[in-house]
């Protein structure tokens with residue numbers, strides 16, 4: 045292509061990546077949008093594949109109109125050649141090569157064997173987040189799925205995961221999951237939430253500033269009522285039961301200290317348990333680039349720039365905050381990148397609306413964070429026999445032994461001494477649990493490869509002959 | 512690792528030992544490297560003598576604790592791809608044999624009996640049965656436990672306490688003072704900083720290394736296998752990247768490929784050229800690895816000294832201060848010997864090896 049437009053590679057086609065791509069493409073930049081999923085949309089706008097013949101996909105989606113607008117705009121840009129969309133591309137690393145050039149290394153398709161490289165003048169990381177799940181006895185039984193997994197099965201494949209479900213854990217995601225399951229005809233026996241969402245109502249300032257969110261909450265409440273979903277606040281799942289697969293769970297009430305109240309246990313029959321304890325950001329690519337990490341999120345400035353030249357980040361990779369925040373951050377990042385790549389001065393006044401909605405969404409999620417939390421003493425329920433790291437089959441007992449007897453004091457040393465986190469998922473799943481059991485903070489894991497890479501591909505990565 | 516070994520041998524010689532670390536056990540370079548205990552890569556001299564002593568001590572410890580720290584006496588195989596390479600390797604091996612190393616030449620047609628999945632067309636190799644391996648973090652943790660030393664983790668040493676006449680009387684930490692007439696600096700890559708707390712110059716510098724770890728596989732690599740140019744690389748003074756990968760299987764299944772060497776300060780970002788070179792070298796030796804996936808790569812900073820020898824022994828500049836650091840890419844292997852020598856000199860006994868080459872004050876300050 046003989047175009048002289050500067051080239052931005054956007055990794056992740058969720059709300060943040062989409063908003064960023066559209067904003068950048070509208071301001072003089074050629075964009076390559078790279079995503080591992082088969083279609084654009086990310087976690088939020090996950091759609092049933094066209095072939096499945098869903099009659100009313102919008103029934104499973106909120107803000108269907110926003111998605112239609114983004115999707116149509118993307119299609120138009122792709123048609124016009126200003127955005128190239130690479131679906132089914134799994135990025136395993138971004139390599140800064142020379143001054144002002146970066147190479148995105150990806151693996152193609154479901155097998156992730158064939159290498160693809162994209163050279164760009166700048167890179168925007170919009171890799172979103174993934175679900176956090178804490179262990180409890182029985183959590184490895186078939187029939188126990190993540191909340192997002194259940195949602196994805198509904199949204200993506202229109203598969204009804206089970207006949208009778210319990211939704212449990214903590215966080216605002218449980219609401220759409222429970223209502224989504226119920227709307228799809230699953231009997232939702234209970235929504236078990238360890239926090240007390242009513243505590244949120246006692247924060248009038250946060251609420252007053254966000255009438256739309258309050259309305260959303262009320263809507264979910266109404267839907268739960270309509271589907272006769274029993275909500276159990278300040279409750280937790282203490283165990284899942286079943287021989288071959290899940291057939292029941294035991295739930296119990298939590299006291300004010302976050303401990304299970306003796307004698308409050310009761311059994312609920314179900315064949316599906318959807319659990320989730322919040323979300324964590326995907327920061328692997330940023331870490332291998334050497335970007336500064338703030339807590340467990342990529343650190344960015346007002347323009348969504350990381351501290352590595354030519355690298356922007358937007359959406360949940362910079363902190364969990366919902367789709368509206370991702371859209372706002374993506375827009376700002378796309379505008380800033382476009383301005384800087386085309387040599388114009390970025391003017392924050394031109395994105396004041398997005399900046400305002402970013403500020404409000406951040407405030408709102410900061411308030412949510414103070415309410416939603418796993419029970420303070422969740423590790424009490426985790427028996428020594430409970431498997432914590434599923435890939436390497438490391439039990440809670442082994443983790444406790446490494447801490448109490450061998451001098452491990454953080455997630456990394458527990459991993460070294462027990463192999464927890466050394467398997468296929470590289471600790472993405474078990475790190476929060478290990479940190480909880482070890483009684484330490486979870487810290488960035490320094491996963492320098494975002495995906496497993498065949499050595500043959502690695503051996504030739506960046507070889508000019510392969511471009 | 513080195514601190515753990517010093518604690519073990521000092522405690523076993525009857526001393527009352529406290530082990531202080533600002534992090535957890537094995538939180539430094541020990542948790543970021545590999546556990547090859549190699550004699551094969553060392554030329555005759557003080558380092559090889561230390562490696563041979565250490566190897567014997569590791570074998571003794573393995574009788575008590577070997578299973579706990581995954582001791583495996585699997586042996587090393589160094590291969591040559593060209594006739595010139597093989598000649599150089601055999602000359603090197605002859606020198607090592609004279610110094611007490613078992614080094615058995617392997618002809619090209621026997622190579623595949625030893626390592627069935629090696630690439631075709633290699634010229635020959637030398638087999639080193641004394642090369643062994645441990646899992647470093649487990650080794651450090653179990654040595655600490657076996658020592659019975661008081662373990663204080665999460666405590667940073669901020670000052671070396673001295674008496675009026677300059678002798679050591681303990682250390683100050685961020686959580687209180689610890690009094691002792693003897694202080695051993697086993698701070699690895701950060702040894703220069705701890706030495707500076709006692710007012711002495713010790714040039715320990717970071718030398719970065721990457722290791723690649725594959726998905727778990729049934730055992731197909733039996734020994735530690737590496738190409739002959741590795742030896743030249745270890746002794747290199749170059750700040751540039753040098754790579755010749757050691758390929759080995761582990762008890763848990765993954766194959767480890769390591770390690771690169773660069774002096775780039777404490778830069779923790781991924782260097783694709785470094786891991787690319789590791790992957791290229793490994794797939795050249797073992798073509799089947801081409802389709803095997805690397806699950807992760809990690810990096811560490813070896814404690815590097817300008818003449819590639821560690822600092823072991825008393826510091827004549829500060830009575831009561833001992834150093835045991837700067838082991839570069841061999842600190843796991845050399846830890847046991849170092850611990851034994853330190854315990855001997857602290858107790859005022861004659862050490863098993865002459866410590867002159869390891870003198871901590873051998874570097875004039877200007878050299879830094």
Ligand SMILES: Cc1cc2nc3c(=O)[nH]c(=O)nc-3n(C[C@H](O)[C@H](O)[C@H](O)COP(=O)(O)OP(=O)(O)OC[C@H]3O[C@@H](n4cnc5c(N)ncnc54)[C@H](O)[C@@H]3O)c2cc1C
Pocket residue numbers: 055056057058059060061078079080081085086087088089106133134135136170171172173191192193195196217220221326358359360361365366367368370494495
């Ligand atoms: C079950 C569930 C229900 C939710 N309900 C709501 C709700 O009701 N309201 C609300 O506001 N929010 C909700 N959310 C959250 C919302 O989905 C997210 O806030 C939003 O999707 C974040 O957008 P993002 O663009 O930052 O990331 P994502 O949407 O996560 O998109 C990131 C994209 O990056 C891709 N990617 C990541 N790594 C790589 C890589 N290495 N190579 C290639 N591609 C990569 C991923 O495949 C993904 O497509 C829900 C989330 C879940 C899981």
Ligand SMILES: Cc1cc2nc3c(=O)[nH]c(=O)nc-3n(C[C@H](O)[C@H](O)[C@H](O)COP(=O)(O)OP(=O)(O)OC[C@H]3O[C@@H](n4cnc5c(N)ncnc54)[C@H](O)[C@@H]3O)c2cc1C
Pocket residue numbers: 512513514531532533534535537538539540541542543544545546547548549666667668669697698699700701702705719720721722769770771810811812813814835836837838839840841842843844845
């Ligand atoms: C990639 C790579 C591969 C390697 N492969 C091998 C191999 O195969 N075989 C081998 O033998 N060696 C190998 N090495 C080298 C080996 O890992 C090191 O030589 C060895 O770990 C050094 O051990 P150490 O105890 O001296 O240092 P460390 O393990 O770094 O311990 C030093 C400790 O001092 C603590 N500390 C520092 N400052 C303070 C302070 N002020 N107060 C309190 N505590 C402090 C640190 O927290 C740290 O825990 C490799 C290294 C790397 C990086």
